[in-house]
Amino acid sequence: MKTFSVFALAVALAAALFSGCAPSGREAPELPGRPGPAYIQWLEEQACLRRAVSVTSVVSGSSLNWRRGSRASLLPEDARTWFFASPALTAWSGSDSLTEALVGEHAEARLAGLGVQGVLLADLADTGDEWAGRSPAAGLGTDGVGLSLGRLAGTEESFSRWKAALAGKGLLSGGTLLPADTGAGPDFFLSLRGVRDYPGLYAMTEISPRLWPLLPSLEKEETAPLSASAAAALAAQGELPSALEQDAVSEPPRGWAVTGPVDGVDGVKRRWAYRWHGRFDRPVLHWDDPSGAARRVMEAGLIDQIGLRHEALIGVSVDAWLGLDGPNDVTGHGSAGAGLEPGLSALRDLTRNAHRYGASVLVRDALPTPLLVPLAESGADFFFDSVLFPALEQSLLTGEARYARESLCRARAAGVDQRRLWRMAPEGLPRPGNARLAALMPEGWASLLTPSPDASFRINAPTLAAAACGLAPGARPNAEEAPAVRDAHALLLAARAFLPGLFMLSGTDLDGSLPEGDDWPGTPPLWQPNGSPSSRRGLPSGYPLYRRAPGCAMDDLLRAMLSARASCGIASGEFLDAPDCEEPGVLTLVSALPGGGALAFFGNVSRQSATFSPRFSRWTQASERRDLLSGSAVPEKRMTLPPRSWRAVLLR
Template sequence: MLQQARVLARHYSGNSIQWQHPYGQPQPHAAVARASVWFTAYPASTIAASPGTSVISTLAEERLWSAFQAIGIQGIHTGPMKRSGGVRDLGYTPSIDGNFDRISFEIDPAFGTEAQYKAMVAAARSHGAIVIGDVIPGHTGKGPDFRLAERAYADYPGLYHMVQIEPRDWGLLPPVPAGHDAVNLTPAAVDALQKKGYIVGQLHSGIFYEPGVKDTDWSATDVVRGADGVERRWVYLHYFKQGQPTLNWLDPSFAAERLVIGDAVHELGVLGDGMLRLDANGLLGIERDPTGRVWWAGHPLSLTANQLIADMVRKLDGFTFEELALPLDVMREMSRGGPDLSYDFVTRPAYDHALLTGDAEFLRLVFQLMREYGIDPGRLIHALQNHDELTMGISHFAVHADETFPFRGGRLTGKELRELVRREMYERLLGERAPYNLKFGEGVASTTATVVAATLGIRDLGALKPGDVERIRRLHLLLAFYNAMQPGVFALSGWDLVGALTLPAASVRERLADGDTRWINRGAYDLLGSNPQASQSAGGLPRAVALYGSLTEQLQSSDSFASRLARLIRARAQLHLQSARLADVPAVQAKGLFVLVHELPDNTGLEITAINFGDRAIDESVPIRGAATGSKAIDVLEPQAPPLDLGPDGRLQLRLNAFAAKALRIKGPVSP
């Protein structure tokens, strides 16, 4: 990849193309305007449209894009599609993390070809949409770049956070087991190497930790004969799995910068993507501070690195978004100069907690904190399920562990609040109550449909009746309403569109061997329903149970999940809600009630998003700031319903059934 980046750079250096677009500041509103509703694909879970058809050609299908356009989807985030995994001897080894271990700028042959990718970009553009790609700035796989680094060739060792261990200290390193190319270090070995001055020491990141598989974030290579004939052993950092060596963003060679920028330029200039995800982009700096603490999360170098990548992408007329759970204060800093958009890991666990408990107080608190920290919901990607687990790190409260927050009539420290919320979610999402979900790290491997099933107290997914499916669909749409009816990007996955359930653990037992339980929420899906005989995806994942059916089937019924979703997205677009501004989060009395007030663009009025996350009907008067006395609120999704009158006291009477929601519009200029 470093060599590919060198060659690619020659086409841009000294070229006027670099000076056509502003780039120094994030442009969230321009990014949202380019595509405000996304489909987030997962290549390994995509069932081909027909036997022999590639994944990429499937995602370029005219029938699929016609369905996407009917729903209102304006962008497809493909997920990582470049060759990944590693190289050993003279052959390639498979990806160990869903193609998040990139080793080349080439398209992975398992998904298709570069020509097919460009055809997908053209298909998207013909339907007024864009393709969104990926850059992985924190690590690579063990491909040619890493193998050249092991051999101390040229400046390749400068790519990675790797350190050559002197032969006299090889006794500190355990032997590499037969059949492996590295061995994970024990905490004692890491401590010994730190005392010798080789490495910064233990991170205690907890990422992918599994006893006997990954006990620390450091591994050692076997003895490798270099290009110069010298035999070496290296110790290298990997935040994630052993096959994902961490890049070194502050090496005099600046090799990591050249590789990652080259990858971004390739995505934009060669493949034709309009936007890029920066995955795990907050883990780009590490040091040992004077107190002995290893500083790795939220390091200032991450801000600098993100600024460089995001600036280069904007310089070439693209946009970026970050996908990493960060505390609100770090998000605020990143928003000042880095990516244009950020994945909404902030409210995702909070809205799921509201649904699971019937109590939206934690969600209301999170929105209050967002306003205090100046986090604009309009620069967030509000998503249903993605390829990962339901993330429950709730990082802001972990970092602000000693700060107190108001909750349920008292005050709890961040640590206490985080533990309480997670405990309440674990109790409802795992174990006997929901045996179809599994714990992963600090989160839960689940689909949106199985989160809803757990909420409804459904224990046996094999015994679902039509009434159960309708209840699941109804609450699934409630969560879609929450994410869609606010400013910013609304994103949903293939698992959401078909109503996928989790896979039985036994069906992906080999993939779970390293403790990565997320494979149960990555079952294969057939969006078009055109390949019913396929029992698995091209990536080898078993077909998931799809409660709602294919898009082809659903769009023939006005009452289906996809058709109801299309009406919701159409109403969002008519309001231009994606470009609105959050004006207020009114205080309410009912536990399950959650209300947002948005100022619509061009001073055209207010939109009120009202949701009842509880299982009991609500009838409550809610203050609406900014609305003129005597205003009328029209139900956006049911315009034939009688309008609601705003009382002389500026309050609106909201009546919501259990697990129900309304979007209301008040026309006219907004009062100060």
């Protein structure tokens, strides 16, 4: 049975802190056998709930609540191309923080030169993995536990220098809130010890001592996931709900976990059951608790990010809240009629307040396509593009465009507004559909990407392109293979760039980071802003293909792609159709442009050259057809695309 010893980790962490090494950078007192006042006070100094009091007081009773309306996004129409980075997905040399490294390498100048309009720095807080003494590889930085900048992110001073550098190049900046499923950190430890209203922060309940025999036998203060039979037994006793809407689906994993006996600050031993999501050491915040603790923390995060750090785009993760309620019917959370509460209400409230403070909201969760339409009622500005992922990657791996085409057509039929999607090629975060992609990988790749049965399938776009080109795992492409990898990668980017919505680049899109050797641990190689081989906290830095292979630099291609994207206004266009093509490997995308006319994108996902005749109405009725990048006229009758190539054509 998997277990997680909260107390043991806290003790170990405190010892590390005492010697000067800790996520918070602060010294903890010696721990007695039961939590004493000094230890509780030290935990509260790190806790989100305590900091929320001072942060929210900035707005309470002021005119800041009324300066903007809550229903409209303020993100400029011409700010629809962004860059994504996080400490856990970046490697840099020396002992500097991420923000210091970015400023020192003048990353803002490179990004502005490419045509990027904003930078989203995600997951800057300390994480539950760090509090547990693990590498961020486990959660890739997504299990945040604080409202302040973490030690890998940098200081407020270095962050201010980074913001000034962005402003100097005319770039916007964005950040992310704590997820609904945080890591196990100070607030969670205080909750288990029954400190004031901290237990109301998480979806947890105290288990009566008479029912402890129904629970798994755990050592002092360990935690472990609760089996279905044990959960049913507790439900029969009225301690847990018999079912929740979200229990009807299995991905991502979720359920109940329990603790061993925990010494409370009042001297009473308690065992708790708490809701987890993704991993059993990721407890879920309780949005509906009458104390309002979770709301206060999330509201403080908004004020901190938007009001104090002046972020224009805020990433939120609410999947753990979707269906965290009793069942309304038997159809399950994944169906169109399933309940989405309290997630929908939480997203609506967070979005309204973000708009009032002056920022737009980007939903980071990869949600099933049928949920995108009802969740759009929240007013959130952008949702992750689960329409193209993993369908586009599946098409690239199989050489058949039908997977991406069918997914786009289903989304259109469901009423998904493509302008409300944010699109990014894979960058390490686990997404639905991973099992399907792993099954399509060339021999050896699937086992490499999932080294253990419990490992999430994580991959970046260059690595997936290498797999599609048939490279052996961990091998460096030779002079002939390198251009093919870049072409396949560029196709994954271009198909997204020339559709409506917000387009997001990542660090590995810039340098083509690939795994090296046979012992790559199943996490994506990292972006290296300075080009020097290095790694942070055990994650592999990777082989930067586009830096090392002559003639394979990606910057010129990205610059042309982003310039063409901006010039035609496709970000605000309207997706019309993905018509069939006589060549099974050719994906055709047609969108209406806001200034009139249309844009047709053609992408050949196969390894063979494709010659075909476009046969959709916008093409045949157009009086003018011009290549978007070169401006040259395009013949009406026949078109030829080399393997893994693409073309964007303006239709007038």
